[in-house]
Amino acid sequence: MKNTVSISQENYLKVIFKLQNEHGIASNQSIAEKLEATPAAVTGMLRKLASLEWVEHTAYQGAVLTAKGQRIAISTIRKHRLWEVFLVDKLKFKWDAVHQWAEELEHIGDADFTERLDAFLGCPATDPHGDPIPDANGDWTGNERVIGADKLSREQIFTVRGVSNSASDFLQHLDALNIHLGKRFEVLDHFPFDGSWEWSDENGESLRISREVAGQLLVELSKKEK
Numbered sequence: 001m002k003n004t005v006s007i008s009q010e011n012y013l014k015v016i017f018k019l020q021n022e023h024g025i026a027s028n029q030s031i032a033e034k035l036e037a038t039p040a041a042v043t044g045m046l047r048k049l050a051s052l053e054w055v056e057h058t059a060y061q062g063a064v065l066t067a068k069g070q071r072i073a074i075s076t077i078r079k080h081r082l083w084e085v086f087l088v089d090k091l092k093f094k095w096d097a098v099h100q101w102a103e104e105l106e107h108i109g110d111a112d113f114t115e116r117l118d119a120f121l122g123c124p125a126t127d128p129h130g131d132p133i134p135d136a137n138g139d140w141t142g143n144e145r146v147i148g149a150d151k152l153s154r155e156q157i158f159t160v161r162g163v164s165n166s167a168s169d170f171l172q173h174l175d176a177l178n179i180h181l182g183k184r185f186e187v188l189d190h191f192p193f194d195g196s197w198e199w200s201d202e203n204g205e206s207l208r209i210s211r212e213v214a215g216q217l218l219v220e221l222s223k224k225e226k
């Protein structure tokens with residue numbers, strides 16, 4: 001018999017997946033912060049998830065996903081990112097307005113439903129924020145050539161590929177700077193005093209980029225063209 005997963009369980013598994021990728025283990029406290037839950041609620045849910053064999057939970061330390069738990073987390077992330085593509089490509093939402101809707105939509109439908117959505121969208125490889133979309137088997141090929149824009153050096157030419165922060169205010173700020181995925185720039189200068197940068201776009205327009213913005217943009221270097 002197949003267990004059905006509740007919305008709140010899926011949210012826990014997704015958060016544990018992300019924390020585990022960053023820190024090796026998802027501590028109770030960091031789960032509580034991410035989900036704005038009380039410590040008691042987190043402990044209760046982790047016990048429940050452990051009884052379903054979706055996580056392994058060590059008291060006072062935290063949780064890691066089992067293979068089963070990981071499968072559910074990845075399929076939730078896959079649905080989230082596919083819905084973001086749908087909302088931007090088909091419903092013409094802007095990229096800063098889709099995350100909240102996708103948080104709800106990611107919980108609906110079964111595997112067949114998701115595969116139809118994927119096919120309808122033309123099996124996209126990335127979401128509107130440049131994040132890779134895992135395939136139906138749970139595999140995803142990240143773009144290993146991507147680096148943080150704060151790691152660039154002068155005269156390098158690069159293309160913006162993603163954001164490490166998809167909060168609306170950051171994305172709106174990028175819109176105001178006219179920075180979007182796929183756009184190419186060249187590094188003109190870097191100012192160690194405040195960590196800011198000067199870039200120029202393909203029309204030769206130069207712009208000043210703060211340390212905060214550069215630190216949250218993912219870029220791919222281009223080969224220099226003569």
Ligand SMILES: [Zn+2]
Nearest residue numbers: 080084099102
């Ligand atoms: Zn999102």
